Amino acid sequence: MPRVENCGIIHRKRSTAENAEVAEDIVVSNLCALRALCGEILFLDAVMLNDVFRELQGASLSNVAKASLSGQIRANTVDGGRGMSRLLYIKVSPRGGRSYSNAVADAFVQAYQDQHPDDEIVTLDLFKTELPSFDGDTIDAKYVILHGGKHTQEQLEAWRAVESIIDQFKSADKYVLSTPMWNFGIPYKLKHYVDVLVQPGYTFTFSPQEGYKGLVLGKPIVVVYARGGEYPPGSDFESYDLQTKYVELILRFIGFTDIRPFIVEPTLMNPALAGQRRDELIGRVAELAVAF
Numbered sequence: 051m052p053r054v055e056n057c058g059i060i061h062r063k064r065s066t067a068e069n070a071e072v073a074e075d076i077v078v079s080n081l082c083a084l085r086a087l088c089g090e091i092l093f094l095d096a097v098m099l100n101d102v103f104r105e106l107q108g109a110s111l112s113n114v115a116k117a118s119l120s121g122q123i124r125a126n127t128v129d130g131g132r133g134m135s136r137l138l139y140i141k142v143s144p145r146g147g148r149s150y151s152n153a154v155a156d157a158f159v160q161a162y163q164d165q166h167p168d169d170e171i172v173t174l175d176l177f178k179t180e181l182p183s184f185d186g187d188t189i190d191a192k193y194v195i196l197h198g199g200k201h202t203q204e205q206l207e208a209w210r211a212v213e214s215i216i217d218q219f220k221s222a223d224k225y226v227l228s229t230p231m232w233n234f235g236i237p238y239k240l241k242h243y244v245d246v247l248v249q250p251g252y253t254f255t256f257s258p259q260e261g262y263k264g265l266v267l268g269k270p271i272v273v274v275y276a277r278g279g280e281y282p283p284g285s286d287f288e289s290y291d292l293q294t295k296y297v298e299l300i301l302r303f304i305g306f307t308d309i310r311p312f313i314v315e316p317t318l319m320n321p322a323l324a325g326q327r328r329d330e331l332i333g334r335v336a337e338l339a340v341a342f
């Protein structure tokens with residue numbers, strides 16, 4: 051049984067000062083208990099949320115507990131309070147209009163927007179985005195979290211850049227990811243994004259009792275893959291495909307179960323065939339976007 055001492059719940063009906071007191075009182079012995087606790091947190095308005103986060107930073111909790119609690123409060127607040135959906139489109143190929151993966155994903159997102167005009171679409175073009183470099187204070191901050199220590203001011207500031215990427219990701223309800231195959235895997239920009247995004251207490255948890263558990267739950271994702279060659283299941287080349295295998299693994303690791311893959315190939319070996327496949331998918335996206 052998880053042990054929770056002096057456990058309290060941050061609640062919108064309390065004043066900020068009362069919530070701060072509750073935050074200071076919370077002593078959580080493990081992440082399992084923390085998750086149970088977070089399930090009870092209700093929606094906070096934005097002003098109160100900022101105050102609570104400030105107080106939480108000063109509270110006597112481990113950094114993992116703080117991170118997890120902050121993430122869960124944000125997830126409950128942003129998702130729960132909005133009433134419409136937010137779709138995050140993560141675009142990887144830097145080839146613009148020449149990209150096969152972008153062409154299918156762009157068409158899907160356009161069809162989604164037509165079908166769901168009130169929903170918000172946020173596009174994250176990774177080659178046009180500066181991601182936090184995972185060294186210096188940032189890498190030190192991660193190890194402080196892993197070892198349950200206390201961050202320095204510099205580490206806290208560096209870690210905020212990581213948190214803001216994670217916040218953007220977790221604030222979405224639905225996702226579209228389009229990515230090329232590069233050297234049988236994924237482009238380094240997407241790997242960089244994964245290294246920033248996948249953090250204990252934010253997108254997954256670990257406990258000796260339950261092992262690893264993803265925290266991005268109940269949300270669908272469309273993934274469009276493009277590659278120059280062909281890697282058919284059962285063929286000699288199947289094992290070279292570390293692109294779909296890695297993306298699926300990491301998505302499942304952080305909690306996704308509803309993953310809808312689309313592959314455009316062989317874009318270099320047979321552009322005519324790949325173009326035909328791309329156009330077939332583009333023709334189907336309107337129907338796919340209705341129920342997404």
Ligand SMILES: Cc1cc2nc3c(=O)[nH]c(=O)nc-3n(C[C@H](O)[C@H](O)[C@H](O)COP(=O)(O)O)c2cc1C
Binds near residue numbers: 152
């Ligand atoms: C740096 C780089 C590495 C690549 N490595 C592979 C590879 O290992 N296997 C493959 O089938 N195609 C490879 N390609 C080809 C791309 O996967 C192909 O051009 C694909 O269409 C790119 O996606 P996009 O059209 O969405 O940009 C590579 C391309 C680049 C630029």
